[in-house]
């Protein structure tokens with residue numbers, strides 16, 4: 001299986017033409033991680049991707065939805081044995097969600113403990129204004145080797161990035177991150193090139209024609225190429241290599 005592009009964090013089910021979007025990723029050969037925001041959304045994602053070669057469904061409970069849906073952690077735990085991929089999960093300490101922060105931590109702890117005990121999961125983790133508490137919790141509740149963590153849209157500091165690298169995290173990066181000078185500098189100086197994946201976080205970012213499409217990572221590849229002084233082809237091959245290593249790592 002050779003993916004032509006990688007979109008390791010996309011909310012496919014939030015597009016009105018969800019099923020057509022899956023088919024489009026599949027025919028383009030775009031490896032796409034379809035993250036979900038509540039455990040109840042996962043079943044349909046899982047059914048629609050059970051026979052796809054390039055699209056995978058991740059079981060999630062988004063930190064921004066914990067305030068209204070935190071009780072669904074029990075459903076998350078029931079479904080976890082069937083899920084290889086987990087996301088979107090994590091913590092969000094931005095002003096609109098800080099109110100639920102303690103509850104988010106309790107939910108995220110159960111997510112991490114479930115993954116630690118099951119083993120062999122791949123996580124896509126949100127950490128808006130919360131990189132340190134996210135890394136603290138990973139360190140405390142997810143022993144090395146029990147799972148692979150991909151930090152989605154990392155926006156922490158340089159030292160937080162270093163700590164994430166030391167903890168073995170991977171990173172899925174997008175165009176808005178690379179359009180931010182501070183974050184682009186962190187991508188360049190701190191993130192190991194063989195642990196960088198691309199993502200869209202669609203439909204929450206903009207593409208060349210309005211709302212970004214799943215798998216529309218061309219601009220991200222170009223920005224990464226410029227940042228690292230390499231060609232788009234080399235960069236794309238490096239991202240495919242990172243994906244292959246991530247997958248291999250989870251089987252050991």
Ligand code: MN
Nearest residue numbers: 009011088201
């Ligand atoms: Mn997202």
